[in-house]
Amino acid sequence: MTIIDGKKISNDIKQELKASVEVCRQTVNAVPGLTVIIVGQDPASEVYVRNKAKSCKEIGMNSEVIELPEETSQKKLLSIIETLNKDPEVHGILVQQPLPAHIDEYAVTMAISPSKDVDGFHPENVGQMVLGNLDKCFISCTPYGILELLSRYTIETKGKHCVVVGRSNIVGKPMANLMLQKLRETNCTVTVCHSATRNMTALTRQADILVAAIGRANFITKEMVKPGAVVIDVGINRIEDASRKSGCRLVGDVDYEQVSELASAITPVPGGVGPMTIAMLLKNTLHSFMRAHSIQSL
Ligand SMILES: NC(=O)c1ccc[n+]([C@@H]2O[C@H](COP(=O)([O-])OP(=O)(O)OC[C@H]3O[C@@H](n4cnc5c(N)ncnc54)[C@H](OP(=O)(O)O)[C@@H]3O)[C@@H](O)[C@H]2O)c1
Numbered sequence: 329m330t331i332i333d334g335k336k337i338s339n340d341i342k343q344e345l346k347a348s349v350e351v352c353r354q355t356v357n358a359v360p361g362l363t364v365i366i367v368g369q370d371p372a373s374e375v376y377v378r379n380k381a382k383s384c385k386e387i388g389m390n391s392e393v394i395e396l397p398e399e400t401s402q403k404k405l406l407s408i409i410e411t412l413n414k415d416p417e418v419h420g421i422l423v424q425q426p427l428p429a430h431i432d433e434y435a436v437t438m439a440i441s442p443s444k445d446v447d448g449f450h451p452e453n454v455g456q457m458v459l460g461n462l463d464k465c466f467i468s469c470t471p472y473g474i475l476e477l478l479s480r481y482t483i484e485t486k487g488k489h490c491v492v493v494g495r496s497n498i499v500g501k502p503m504a505n506l507m508l509q510k511l512r513e514t515n516c517t518v519t520v521c522h523s524a525t526r527n528m529t530a531l532t533r534q535a536d537i538l539v540a541a542i543g544r545a546n547f548i549t550k551e552m553v554k555p556g557a558v559v560i561d562v563g564i565n566r567i568e569d570a571s572r573k574s575g576c577r578l579v580g581d582v583d584y585e586q587v588s589e590l591a592s593a594i595t596p597v598p599g600g601v602g603p604m605t606i607a608m609l610l611k612n613t614l615h616s617f618m619r620a621h622s623i624q625s626l
Contacts, residue, residue: 330481330593332560334473337480338603345610346387348626352617353388360617361390362420362446362609363412367405367431368398373424380422383606389613390417402431406439413441419620420446420613443619446612448472449498458505466612471503473604474539474560475514483537483558483593490516491532493548493581494541499562503539528552540581550586559587559594562601 349359362384366377377393384391394408405423412418421444423436437445442452448468456465467475478485490507494500500520507516516537521528532538532552538559540548545565553559563581580597588594595601618626 329588329591331588332477332481332593332595332600334477334595334600334603337477338473338607340480341476341604341607341611342383342387345389345607345614348614349388351626352614352621352623356621356623358417358617358621359389360419360613361392361417362422362613363392363394363418364422364424365394365396365405365408366424367396367400368428370426373426377424380606380609383610384613387610389610392418398428400428400431402435405431405436409436409439413439413444416620418444419616420444420609422447422609444616446609446616447498448502448612454497454502457502460509462509466615467506467608468498468502469605469608469612470499470541470562470601471506472608472612473601474503474562475506476608477560477595477601477604478514478537478558481593485537486513486515488516488536489519489534490514490537490539491519491521491535492539492541493521493528493532494539494543494562495520495522496541499541500539503541507537507539542581544581545579546581546583548582548587550583550590553587553590555590556592557590559591560601561595561597564597564602 353359364377364380381391381393412421421440427433437449442450445453446466448466453465457467492500492504504518504520507514508518519531521531529552533554535557538557541562545567561580561582565579566576567579569577578598
């Protein structure tokens, strides 16, 4: 059984990106820049934003964090985004979710220029991705990270049955679409399960590649997995654990202890898919910079 080490792969990618950023500096005397906007003081979001800024610095990219108070109006937020859209030193704009209830997430997504939408949430990027024009879009970072893990572990996908559990716009739907792509040669047969799916176990047991993006701790048990399957666990769930100083720990959507006994490969939580999301955000920001500077390859 292979433990798919997302931490190691994400570090490898960051080293590659660091070298590319240095080439950018030497060839066009500029480096990619990512701006992250956070509205309010959600503690988990603050950690994510800090990690993103830290990762940018590690690889030599510029990063700016704009912290706005909870009561910031939607109009004000949209005007800040508009200014960033026009700023030639900003190549990626990310608005950390969740947003306060008075701000419409869709309006925010639509306000970000598709050419700087490094989260890959804008309909233009989603549309190009669904059409298979992967060189003309930004791919949503978590599914993109999973593709990278499959590729770097040389996991054969062509002709395999991939079952994705979850159909969110940021993970499940783009993941299913990407696994279906012919161009990128994922070339899977894809089934998507959700909360209205009947007899889910009969479907998940057919999966050669099972992707769990549900948000329910230890939801996927060994009865739901075919022996030898590749299991990708996207879930990040905090559960109580009295043995820990913090009183809690992180677990995935997959019952790791049970399922790792029969899977051929599995991503752990933490240290699997999670670290890849930031690495791919950085990669998207580099791609945005390259497009802005008409650089074909580095
Ligand atoms: N590793 C990372 O970087 C990363 C990134 C993003 C998210 N995550 C984690 O991944 C998990 C999923 O995130 P998300 O944003 O996709 O969540 P989400 O928007 O809440 O979507 C969850 C999906 O799971 C489905 N679902 C929920 N309960 C189910 C059940 N009992 N049976 C079958 N399907 C069920 C939902 O079905 P319906 O559509 O029918 O409601 C929905 O499609 C969360 O734990 C999140 O923290 C991790």
